[in-house]
Amino acid sequence: MTDRPLxxxxxxxxxxxxLEAGELRTxxxxxxxxxxxxxxxxxxDARWVAGALSxxxxxxxxxxxxxxxxxxxxxxxxxxxxxxxxxxxxxxxxLWFLHHxxxxxxxxxxxxxxxxxxxxxxxxxxxxxxxxxAAGAPQDAVVLVQDYHLALLGARLREKRPDVAMVHFxxxxxxxxxxLRVLPDAVREELLRGLxxxxxxxxxxxxxxxxxxxxxxxxxxxxxxxxxSPAAADADDIRTVAASDACARALAxxxxxxxxxxxxxxxxxIELSKNIARGFLAFDDLLRTRPEWRERVVFGAFVYxxxxxxxxxxxxxxxxxxxxxxxxxxxxxPTWTPILYDATDDFPRSVAALRRYxxxxxxxxxxxxxxxxxxxxxxxxxxxxxxxxxxxGVFSELADACLPVHxxxxxxTSDALHRALTMPDDERRSLxxxxxxxxxxxxxxxxxxxxxxxx
Amino acid sequence: MTDRPLxxxxxxxxxxxxLEAGELRTxxxxxxxxxxxxxxxxxxDARWVAGALSxxxxxxxxxxxxxxxxxxxxxxxxxxxxxxxxxxxxxxxxLWFLHHxxxxxxxxxxxxxxxxxxxxxxxxxxxxxxxxxAAGAPQDAVVLVQDYHLALLGARLREKRPDVAMVHFxxxxxxxxxxLRVLPDAVREELLRGLxxxxxxxxxxxxxxxxxxxxxxxxxxxxxxxxxSPAAADADDIRTVAASDACARALAxxxxxxxxxxxxxxxxxIELSKNIARGFLAFDDLLRTRPEWRERVVFGAFVYxxxxxxxxxxxxxxxxxxxxxxxxxxxxxPTWTPILYDATDDFPRSVAALRRYxxxxxxxxxxxxxxxxxxxxxxxxxxxxxxxxxxxGVFSELADACLPVHxxxxxxTSDALHRALTMPDDERRSLxxxxxxxxxxxxxxxxxxxxxxxx
Numbered sequence: 001m002t003d004r005p006l007x008x009x010x011x012x013x014x015x016x017x018x019l020e021a022g023e024l025r026t027x028x029x030x031x032x033x034x035x036x037x038x039x040x041x042x043x044x045d046a047r048w049v050a051g052a053l054s055x056x057x058x059x060x061x062x063x064x065x066x067x068x069x070x071x072x073x074x075x076x077x078x079x080x081x082x083x084x085x086x087x088x089x090x091x092x093x094x095l096w097f098l099h100h101x102x103x104x105x106x107x108x109x110x111x112x113x114x115x116x117x118x119x120x121x122x123x124x125x126x127x128x129x130x131x132x133x134a135a136g137a138p139q140d141a142v143v144l145v146q147d148y149h150l151a152l153l154g155a156r157l158r159e160k161r162p163d164v165a166m167v168h169f170x171x172x173x174x175x176x177x178x179x180l181r182v183l184p185d186a187v188r189e190e191l192l193r194g195l196x197x198x199x200x201x202x203x204x205x206x207x208x209x210x211x212x213x214x215x216x217x218x219x220x221x222x223x224x225x226x227x228x229s230p231a232a233a234d235a236d237d238i239r240t241v242a243a244s245d246a247c248a249r250a251l252a253x254x255x256x257x258x259x260x261x262x263x264x265x266x267x268x269x270i271e272l273s274k275n276i277a278r279g280f281l282a283f284d285d286l287l288r289t290r291p292e293w294r295e296r297v298v299f300g301a302f303v304y305x306x307x308x309x310x311x312x313x314x315x316x317x318x319x320x321x322x323x324x325x326x327x328x329x330x331x332x333x334p335t336w337t338p339i340l341y342d343a344t345d346d347f348p349r350s351v352a353a354l355r356r357y358x359x360x361x362x363x364x365x366x367x368x369x370x371x372x373x374x375x376x377x378x379x380x381x382x383x384x385x386x387x388x389x390x391x392x393g394v395f396s397e398l399a400d401a402c403l404p405v406h407x408x409x410x411x412x413t414s415d416a417l418h419r420a421l422t423m424p425d426d427e428r429r430s431l432x433x434x435x436x437x438x439x440x441x442x443x444x445x446x447x448x449x450x451x452x453x454x455x
Numbered sequence: 456m457t458d459r460p461l462x463x464x465x466x467x468x469x470x471x472x473x474l475e476a477g478e479l480r481t482x483x484x485x486x487x488x489x490x491x492x493x494x495x496x497x498x499x500d501a502r503w504v505a506g507a508l509s510x511x512x513x514x515x516x517x518x519x520x521x522x523x524x525x526x527x528x529x530x531x532x533x534x535x536x537x538x539x540x541x542x543x544x545x546x547x548x549x550l551w552f553l554h555h556x557x558x559x560x561x562x563x564x565x566x567x568x569x570x571x572x573x574x575x576x577x578x579x580x581x582x583x584x585x586x587x588x589a590a591g592a593p594q595d596a597v598v599l600v601q602d603y604h605l606a607l608l609g610a611r612l613r614e615k616r617p618d619v620a621m622v623h624f625x626x627x628x629x630x631x632x633x634x635l636r637v638l639p640d641a642v643r644e645e646l647l648r649g650l651x652x653x654x655x656x657x658x659x660x661x662x663x664x665x666x667x668x669x670x671x672x673x674x675x676x677x678x679x680x681x682x683x684s685p686a687a688a689d690a691d692d693i694r695t696v697a698a699s700d701a702c703a704r705a706l707a708x709x710x711x712x713x714x715x716x717x718x719x720x721x722x723x724x725i726e727l728s729k730n731i732a733r734g735f736l737a738f739d740d741l742l743r744t745r746p747e748w749r750e751r752v753v754f755g756a757f758v759y760x761x762x763x764x765x766x767x768x769x770x771x772x773x774x775x776x777x778x779x780x781x782x783x784x785x786x787x788x789p790t791w792t793p794i795l796y797d798a799t800d801d802f803p804r805s806v807a808a809l810r811r812y813x814x815x816x817x818x819x820x821x822x823x824x825x826x827x828x829x830x831x832x833x834x835x836x837x838x839x840x841x842x843x844x845x846x847x848g849v850f851s852e853l854a855d856a857c858l859p860v861h862x863x864x865x866x867x868t869s870d871a872l873h874r875a876l877t878m879p880d881d882e883r884r885s886l887x888x889x890x891x892x893x894x895x896x897x898x899x900x901x902x903x904x905x906x907x908x909x910x
Contacts, residue, residue, distance in 0.1 A: 104559035105558075110865055176632070178633065
C-alpha cells in the first residue's frame with residue numbers, strides 16, 4: 001500500500017493514562033473514533049499523536065512517546081484554558097452543531113467576544129498539534145488527521161514540513177453551503193482554507209464529500225481532493241464481547257424483562273443529533289394507533305449521557321427522560337412497562353440488546369456514519385429489522401438492507417416500526433442477509449487503505 | 456406590457472370587511488404583502504382573489520366580487536377548520552420555518568398525524584382557490600399567485616384552465632436543497648411539482664431563485680422559469696405618512712425622549728427571523744466595551760407582536776422583553792433609559808423613528824426582502840446609516856449603501872453600530888445617496904411589469 005511512515009493525529013488517543021500509586025498505567029480509550037480506526041492502526045508502526053486530556057496524560061506526555069497495547073502513543077500537553085475553549089466552545093459547541101445542522105438559529109449561535117477568543121484558542125491548539133507533528137514526524141511521512149477538531153492543522157504543518165503528505169478525515173457530516181454561511185465570513189474562509197491545504201479530505205458518505213465540494217465552489221479555496229470511505233465496524237471486537245459471559249448474563253436478564261414480547265432497541269449517546277425524543281414519540285403513536293401492540297412490545301433504550309458540560313445536552317436529556325416517564329405512565333400495565341430505559345454505558349448489555357432486537361431503530365436527524373447500524377447487523381440473532389434514517393451516512397451503504405425512515409416523520413417512523421415487527425420471515429431474512437453481506441464487505445484495513453491511496 | 460386580463464391571488468386581500476349595524480364596510484388591509492403589491496394593482500382592472508378571513512369577510516364573499524378603494528376584490532369563503540390548518544400549521548408553522556431556516560431540528564418539526572391532516576387541508580384550500588379562480592378568471596388571463604400559502608394552486612389550475620398564464624411569487628426566501636430535505640419526501644415532491652407547474656416563479660433576490668433552481672436540480676420537477684424582481688417601497692404612501700400631523704406629533708415626542716443623543720432604530724414585527732434578541736445583545740456589547748456611549752445613545756425598538764397564536768412566537772416575545780428589562784436595569788441612569796421599547800403597531804410613530812434615526816438596524820437571520828431598509832432610506836432626514844444583514848434579500852440591492860453585518864456575529868454588529876454612529880459626514884452622505892438612488896430606481900409598477908414579462 002505504502003511504505004511511507006504513518007502518523008495519526010486526533011484529539012483523543014487510543015490510550016489514556018492513570019496514576020496508580022505514583023505509577024503511570026495505560027487504559028484503552030473509549031469513543032466512536034477510536035473504535036472506528038483503532039483496529040486499523042493497532043499493531044502497525046504508526047505513531048499516534050493525541051492531546052493529553054488529564055493530569056496523568058500530561059505526566060505521560062512529559063516522558064515522551066509510549067509503546068503499549070499495540071499503539072505508539074505520543075501525547076501532547078496543551079494549555080488547559082485553550083484546550084477547553086477549543087474543545088467545548090469551538091469543536092463541540094460550534095463545529096459539531098454546524099455540520100449536523102443542529103442550531104436553533106433565532107437563538108444560537110452567538111458570536112460574542114468570548115467566542116472570538118475561543119476561535120483564537122482553537123487556532124492555537126491546532127497550531128500546537130501541527131508544530132508537535134512537524135517536530136516529530138519521520139521524513140516523507142503520511143499524516144492522517146482525524147475529525148473536525150483539527151481542521152486548521154494542515155495549513156500550518158504544510159509550511160513547516162512540505163515533505164509530508166496530509167489527509168484529513170471528517171467523522172461527522174459536512175455542512176452544506178447555506179449552513180456554512182452561519183459562520184462569520186473570516187472564520188468560514190479560514191476553515192475552508194485550512195481544510196483545502198490538506199492533500200485529501202475524506203468522508204464517510206458521498207453526501208458529505210459533495211457538501212464540502214459545494215462549499216469550496218461557493219466560497220472559494222484550493223480544491224482539495226475528496227474521497228469517500230465509510231468506516232467498518234470492528235467485527236472481531238464486537239463478536240468477542242457478544243460471546244462473553246457478561247453479555248450472556250445481560251441477555252438472560254433482558255430475556256426475563258422482555259419475555260415473549262417483541263423488542264425494539266436503540267443504542268445511542270444522548271445527543272441532539274440522535275433524535276431520541278422523536279423515536280419515543282413515534283413509539284407512542286404506534287401504541288396509540290395500533291392497540292394490538294399494547295403489552296406486546298418493549299422499547300429497550302440503551303442511551304447514555306454525553307457532553308454533559310454543554311447545557312444543550314443537559315436540557316435534551318431532561319426532555320428525553322420526561323418523555324419516557326410520560327409514556328410509561330400512560331401505557332404501563334401491572335405486567336408491562338413499555339419503555340425499558342438504561343442510561344448506564346454498559347457495552348456488554350448494549351451488545352446483548354443488539355443480539356436480541358426484533359427492530360433496531362437508528363433514526364438520527366443527521367449522522368456522519370452511525371456505526372451501530374453495522375454493529376447490530378453483525379451480532380443480531382433474530383434476523384431483526386434495521387429501521388434507518390435516510391440522514392445517516394451509513395444509509396448510502398445499507399439502503400437495501402433496511403426500512404428507511406425520514407427522521408422528522410413520526411407517522412412514517414411509527415409505520416416502519418409496525419412493518420418491521422410484522423414482516424414475514426423470508427423478507428426479514430433477505431433484508432438481514434443483504435445487510436450482513438454489506439457489513440462484511442469492508443474492514444478497518446479497507447478504511448486505512450483508502451486514506452493512504454488518497455495521497 | 457400586456458393587454459391580457461389580470462387576476463391576483465393571495466391569502467390576505469387588500470381590503471377586509473367589517474359589519475357595522477348590519478352594513479358591510481371595507482377597510483384597507485394591513486400586512487407587508489399588501490403594502491408591497493397593493494400600490495402596483497390599485498386602480499387597475501385586476502381582479503384580486505383572496506380568502507375570507509372573518510365573519511364579515513364571509514358575508515361579503517356571499518355577495519360576490521366588490522369594487523372599492525381602487526380594488527376589485529373577490530373573496531373566497533373557506534372551511535374554517537381547513538383554513539386554520541392551512542394557515543397556522545402548514546403556511547406559518549411549517550413553510551415559513553422551512554424557507555427561513557428557523558427550525559430547532561432536534562425538536563421541531565414533528566410530522567405527526569395532526570400535521571399530515573393539516574397537509575391535506577393545505578392541499579384542499581389550494582385547490583379551493585384554484586377552482587374559484589378557474590371558474591371566474593377571464594379567458595387568457597394572467598394569474599399572479601402570491602406567496603408560500605398557495606404553492607399547490609398552479610397544478611390544479613393548469614388542469615382546469617390551460618388558457619391562463621400563471622406566475623407564482625415568493626415573498627419569503629426559498630430553502631436550499633439541504634433545508635428542503637426536512638420535508639417528508641412525498642411532501643417535498645408535491646411542493647416542487649406544484650411550484651414548477653407555474654409558467655414562472657419569482658423571488659425578491661437571486662439567492663432565493665438560485666436555491667429554488669438547485670432544489671429542482673436536486674430533487675426533480677419540471678424546470679419552471681425563474682425571475683428576480685425585488686419589491687419596491689411605496690414611496691408616495693410612506694412620504695404621505697411622513698408628512699402627516701400624527702407623524703409630526705410622534706417625532707416631537709421622540710425628540711423629547713432622545714434629546715441630543717444618537718438614536719439607533721429598528722422597526723419590525725416580533726418575529727423569529729428578525730433577530731431582535733441579538734440586536735439587543737450587540738447593543739449591550741457596545742455599551743460594555745465602549746463606555747463613551749453610555750448616556751449618549753438610545754435604541755428605539757418599534758417592534759410589535761405577530762403570530763401570537765404560535766407558541767414559538769410567544770416564547771420569543773418573552774425572551775426579547777426579558778432582554779430589554781435586563782439591559783435597561785443594568786445600564787439605565789436617572790436621566791437615561793438605553794432601550795426605548797414600543798410594542799404598539801403605530802405606523803406614524805414608526806415612520807417618525809425612520810425620519811429620526813442615526814443608525815437603522817436591520818439584522819435578520821434571513822429575510823425574503825426586508826422593505827423597512829428601503830422605507831428608512833426614503834424618509835430619513837439625518838443621513839442615517841443603514842446597518843444591514845447580509846442574509847436579507849434587500850442586501851443584494853443595498854450592499855453598497857450600508858454597513859453589512861453577519862446576523863450571528865454580535866461583535867461585528869456592535870462594531871458596525873459604533874462605526875455607523877461615528878461615521879464622518881461625507882461618508883454618511885455618500886452611503887445615504889447611494890441608497891436613495893437605488894431605492895428610487897424601482898417602483899411598484901416595475902415589480903408588476905416583471906411579473907407580466909415573465910410569461
